[in-house]
Amino acid sequence: MAILDIRNLTIELNTSQGRVKAVERVNLTLTEGEIQGLVGESGSGKSLVAKAILGIKKDGWVVRADRMRLGDIDLLTLTPSERRRLMANDIAMIFQEPSSHLDPTQEIAEQIEEAIPSNTFEGGFWQRFQWRKKRAVTLLHKVGIKDPISVLRSYPHELSEGVCQKIMIAMAIAKKPRLLIADEPTTAMESTTQIQILKLLHKLNKVNNTSILFISHDIESVSNLSDTLTVMYCGQTVESGTRDQVINHPRHPYTNALLKAVPDFESNLAHKSHLYALPGSIPPLQHLPIGCRLGPRCPNAQKTCVQKPHSTRVKGHMFNCHFPLSIEDETSS
Amino acid sequence: MFIYIIRRLNVFVITLFLLSVVAFLLQRQVITDFVNTGNILSDYQRYILAMLSGNFGTSLASGNPVLTDILAIFPATLELCLMAFVVSILIGIPCGIFAGLSRGGAVDYGIMTITLMGVSVPAFWFAMLLMMFFSLHLGWFPVSGRIGLLYDIPVITGFNLIDTLLSTKPYKYEAFFDSLLHLALPTLVLATIPTTEVIRQVRASIGEEMDKNYIKAAQAKGLNTFQIIKRHGLRNALPPVIPSLGLQFGRVLTTAMITETVFSWPGIGPWMVNSIYLEDHSAIQGGMLFIAAFVLLANMATDLLHLLIDPLKRNELYGKS
């Protein structure tokens, strides 16, 4: 059963240059208990999608969708209090830029304790007095913080970005959510702790059956953990499918380019040859190409590409391209 | 932190020094009871030593040392000013919050319109209007003074609200309410300016903080708007407003002089005006220095208060030193 089902999500931002479609007709389906990777270059709108799922908006954002459901709950018609209950118990998010998502004037202890819902309490009534504090310490231990007591007594500005990120993770897993959105959860950490955190998320997925939407710009790190993958470019979904489909048989030129840019996946890469990359860079929101947004950078682009491509679906493998790569093509090269 | 306090004290001392120089030069123009020897430096030395020992000279009008007169009168002014600040905080913070939360909405528009009117209305005119309507027409409040003539309250702190309660007279509660009634209108007039300032600052500050990431993260924890404002919004939005409140003190004191004169409040305002009429130079000069020093002190105190309650500000200082 799909825990998350999003159809044609469009997010428009009011900027000084007028209204821009930062996210256009994005589709996302997450099956209960799976880990899905959401991959795309910086600025492709991954965080916007995540915030839209949570229902967090800033001034001047317009979010529209044909369908947006969490399990059997319709996210589009929630009242504010229903949404709060949902956020308190079912959805958690590990935010990018962790230190800015912590209250700068409040001690960490209070902020973590605030994120622990009362219904996760276990034990006798005599333990109620100190349980939040104890739980905060355990949570910090879980995310690999060695001296939880002193961290609990600190203010965010006294801690490194990596520690702040671990605190965000601790707060997110405190409520044992059904859906966890992890937005670049390990960027600020050194590689050994990254592995530790990834293991923790994996365990959470296996033990609590938490579904995870794992957001990253790095297709390599995501693909190790994920069951399914969705690739975004410039606010549009370009391809999605199982890990095997997307990694081993990409049908979209952009996914192909992403994979080729990672040396590990191209084992037959000649020694010291150039890493493959698409020419140009991701266009700014104010100057989006019409039709397929990859157009100006795409090696396969043709005239038809000024029309937005329809999505093709083959055995759950979805891609949006007028001229998809053929599977034979991929295996022969 | 310690270095910051020293630095702040330094500014205080230098400002006071410059003030004393100005006051001294003015005084030399209108020779008073100081003897001029012609040497400006030794004159200044004598002058500053006298000032530092609290000797502001003798008032021509009363024959008392100027400082004694000021200390007897100033609590009345201070009581009025403090009440005005209390009122401005009690009204200004909630209004500022509502305006900041509904930015661009009807509530915001209404509050900001009233605020603009408050800034534009001249204090003396507003004072007379209130006096005519509430005191003369409706008779709800007394027209002038600090307390009814019937009550005889010994001076302990100089603040009537406290002295009435401290006294052992059988009518002490009646006296307390009477002095409250006397305070009401002048306080209202005086509170207008700091209230509008508090509203503006709190509105801007809240509006800015509520769009920050940590507020969005608090929403993601499932807190409601009231909880978010209480636990996160206010603690970030209010401390930065404190220093600007201290800066208001100078403006409030000047307005207080006008208000006091209109309401015949026996504070430092009418006293200064009277000294000017009598050409009582020592009194004018002493009063000026005293008020200036007090305003500087108030600014410094609010700065330090801000430092004490805002961890971010403290952090900023660590970054610098």
Ligand SMILES: Nc1ncnc2c1ncn2[C@@H]1O[C@H](COP(=O)(O)OP(=O)(O)OP(=O)(O)O)[C@@H](O)[C@H]1O
């Ligand atoms: N608050 C905002 N106001 C205006 N534009 C915004 C805002 N937040 C994001 N954007 C724009 O929307 C686009 C998508 O941003 P988003 O943060 O979703 O990218 P991302 O895929 O998460 O990138 P990254 O990997 O850098 O986090 C970007 O071009 C960004 O400039």
Ligand code: SF4
């Ligand atoms: S639709 Fe055209 S431009 Fe877009 S990816 Fe496919 S071939 Fe390239």
Ligand SMILES: [Mg+2]
């Ligand atoms: Mg992002």
